[in-house]
Structure formats: C-alpha cells, structure tokens
Amino acid sequence: MKYKKVRWGIIGCGDVTEKKSGPAFHKVENSELVAVMRRTGELARDYAKRHHVQKWYDDADGLIHDPDVDAVYIATPPGSHKEYTLKAAAAGKPVYVEKPMARSAEECKEMVAACKEAGVPLYVAYYRRAQERFLKIKELLDQKAIGEVRFVSSTQYQKARDGVKNSDHLPWRVQPQIAGGGLFFDLASHTLDILDFLLGPIQEAKGFASNQAGYYEAEDIVTGTYQFQTGVHGIGKWCFTAFEDVDRNEIVGSKGKISFSTFGDDPVILTTSDGQQQWSFERPEHVHQPLVETIVKELTEGGNLCPSKGESGLRTNRVMDEIVGN
Template structure:
C-alpha cells in the first residue's frame, strides 16, 4: 500500500461511492465528501432499497442501489467509502481492492487484527491508497495538542493515561439488540467503537506502541461483548501508557492526561471539552471547536493525498497498528 505522496488521480472530479448509509454518514462524513471541492458522491448503497432511495433523495445523491457490487464495479465510481458495521469491512474492502480503487474504511478497520491484515495486504499488493476514518488525527483540536508536544511545552513526555467510563444505556438494560455489543461483530463492545479513536490518536501523538497487555471482562452480563477493559502499553520512544474503559459505571468520564518532565496536557477524546496545558510557564485552556461535519479535514486530507499534495495521517498501515494494539489489550492475539 502506498503511503508516500504521489499523484493517484489527475482529474477535476473524483466520484465516490458509499457502501452503508447509517448514522455516521448522515452528518459526520458524507456531507464532508460533498462539500470538498473536486469530490462528488455519485452513488450510495444500503441493503434496504427503500432506505437507500430515501437517503439518496435527502442528500441529493444521483444514484442509489441495494447491491454493493453495483457501486464497487461501476466504471463511473473512482473511489469507495465503506461505512458498514466492522464485520463486513473485510468482505467489501477486498472487493474494492480487486476492482483497483482507492478506499476509505470506517473505524475500526475490522473486528480483529487478522482481518485488518488481510485488508492491508490486499491494498498494499496493488499499491492502492487505503484510508481509515480515524479522523481525530486531522482535527484542529488534536493537531494543537500535537503542536504542544512537538514544541516540548511539557518537556520530555513520560506517561499517558485515559479513563473512559459510562453507565449502561437504556438499550443495554432493556436487552435490545445493538451490533456494537454483539461479540460476533464487535468483540470488545463499546471498546471497539470508542477506545479505537483514542488508541489510534495516541500513536499519532506519541509514536507506535511496541508492548501491550490487557484484561477484558464482561462484568454486567447485559450483552455478549466485553464491557470492562484495562490496558497498559509502552510506546517505542519509552513512554508508558495505561487505559481503563468500563461501560457499567455510575458516572461518565472521558479524561486523558499526558505527563511530561515539565508539565501536563489534559483533554477528552470523545466529549466536547477544552484542551489544557499546564507547565512551569502557567496554565492555558483552549476551546478548539470541531467543524459541523466532523470528518471535514479528514476528507480534505484524502483529497490532498490522492492529488499528491500530502500524505494522509490515517492510512492502512496506521489503522493496522491500531487493530494490533486493540487485539493485544483484548488478549485475542
């Protein structure tokens, strides 16, 4: 898979097909593709044809289908965005790779490392661009944190820790079906859906992880996936890390702290909260808002990558590494 900056497309309009039209595409992603100059969302697919038709009408997409093959094999589609639940990512991604088209896959890359590896190798073999929708790498809020770290504003980084907890939802308590807590689709439950964002961001901020350990349990028995996970890790640069993700607690917490030799950075991964910098020079609090369509910068970076202007911060190799870290914490590899 090519992660170097080179021109993949030399055309004025890149036409996208979308597989899966769930909640993530309503506001977060598809409008971002549509508002990016030079991108066009040409066709959408959903297994329910009436819902696909309704989505296309509401989002002014000219074509719709209930057959993913009609999107992937369509000669008028240049690139494909896969926004289905993770258990189908491998199936669709291998089809896209065989068709020779660039692809963006919603996070997590796949339910496990082995499926992620198969996807990665399919695109690498064909030298096709592959992007994973870990869009926090592209957001101004987290770019500012990276700037603080790169400028050594907390000195030498020593440790990072994240606590993410929340009470069970009404859906969980009622026993309603939710694919996010079905272990056949998301073995780690909400950990797969939510913790993946943070773990991926940590490698972006602090470098890849070389050692990982974890404990994963189902404490509540409300669903089949794990609901209580702890992990510890070591970044290649010698920075230690730990995390606690529990989805059956009394209160909601989303707090990351990065400790350095001369200060601390505090922020949230998922909650809309300010970022804070404390060091020997004082205490700084910044509110860096997200864009209305939160994948806006992520999609713009895809365009820049495809046109050879820059390398996207979230590609198949970084997504694969995040899958490996997650499986190590869950003790599934």
C-alpha cells in the same frame, strides 16, 4: 493515479453518514458523492433523494463496479469491512473504511495486503487525526511544551445505555461477531489511535477484559498498560457500566502535562510550573471533513497527505487485540 475530481460511492449509508461524514464528500473541493448503497433499497433511495445523490444501489457489487465511482467509502459495521475492502481493491478503487478498521488485526493485515497488491490506497476513518484540537496537542508536544514525555493516562467510563440492558435486540456495537468485541473496540479505538498519532506507535500492550454487569456477552470493562516505541508508558481504563460519564486523558512530561478529552468539546489544557493555558475548538459540522480533505488532496495532487491509513489502523487493532486477549 491522480484524479481531477474524486467521485465517491458509499457502502452502508446509515446514521454515521447522515451528518458526520456523508455531506463532507460534497463539500470538499474536487470531491463529489455520486452513489450510495444500502441493503434495503428503499432506504438507499431515500438517502440518495435527501442528499441529492445521483445513484443508489441495494447491492455492494453494483456500486463498486460502477464506472462513475472512483473511490469507495465503507460505512458498514466492522464485520463486513474486510469483504468490501477486498472487493474494492480488486476493482482498483481507493478505499476509505470506517473505524475500527476491522474485527481483528488479522483481518486488517489482509486488507492492507490486498490494497498494496492492487496498488490502491487504504484510508481509515480515524478523523481526529486531522482535527484542529488534536493538531494543537501534537504541536505542543513537538514544541516540547511539557518537556520529555514520561507517560499517558486515559480514563473513560460511562453509564450503561438503556439499549443494552438485557435487550433482545442488542446493538451491533456489543455483538463480537459483528464488532470484534464490545464498546471497547468501538470507542477506545479512537483514544488508542490518537495516542498513536500523538506519541508514535505502541510496541507492546497487555491488559484484562471482563464482563461485570452481564447485559451482553462482550467485555464491558477493560484495563490496559502499554509502552510506546519511544519508551513512553501508558495506562488505560475503560468501563461501560459505571455511575457517570467521564472522558479524560493526560500526557505527563518532565516539565508539565496536557489534559484533553477524546470525545468532548472541553478545552485542551497545558499545565506547567508557570501556570495554565487552554485552547477551545469548535467541533466541525461534519467531523470527517478535515480528514476527507486530506484524502481528496492526496488523490488529486499526490504525496503522502492523509495521516490515517491502513498501516496505522492495523496498529490500533493490534493493540486492542493484545489488551483484550481472548
């Protein structure tokens, strides 16, 4: 089904929707945000008023079945992603779901199957796939700027945030029953997904996960190795109780390497025997907007335009499950 204009409803209008995603639905051509939902009605109404949204709800079913809502953006924590995706699919509404796609690969499989059966598209908010800096990296790889890719290395560690240090009110991101695991699931998912985009699917992954600091029950350190379908090898290290913050990825080939960060704004650096080149990119005001543009264009014009869908989101969850194990 093609839409002349995509009218969006948001389930879960929390912090991520204030600037990262919410305004994009108004700013993208042929797109409009018409309804929002939050369990606390007063907060939903406040959001609607501040963002000039026509309707607000305090229950998801009301928004999903609103005839003025064409597509549903699920911006809740992962613990409810499957539930709301299945409901939206049953109502015949396209779904755009936050990352990680769900708490496990098994939940993701159910979501993909439900949307396929209902005949509606399922998009996942790995928005880096549509941003200029990562499209530049893909262009360099496609141009064989570093020759044949041999391996990729990711190192990401950070200080323990004050909110998780022996707190009685832990953030949902370190509560496995809500998030699927700890900060690895929330943050490393971005890196693993962009590597899937740049280098193709990972066919096998192994790893170790531990809790070293004891601030919460979820893992706080993860190390993993993986092999891509192309034969490229990968290694990743993630620690969330280190002495400083580091975010570094390197894709190494037969003729050079590409260095970049997942979350930072530092330049993309190409190093070869001829020297170094680098490219800097300004972060989009609303980081979701480039990806939302591809979704709206696909829904209004047809084709296969969005680079982040249920199948790729499922692959990222599967890799995380394999690395963390039990």
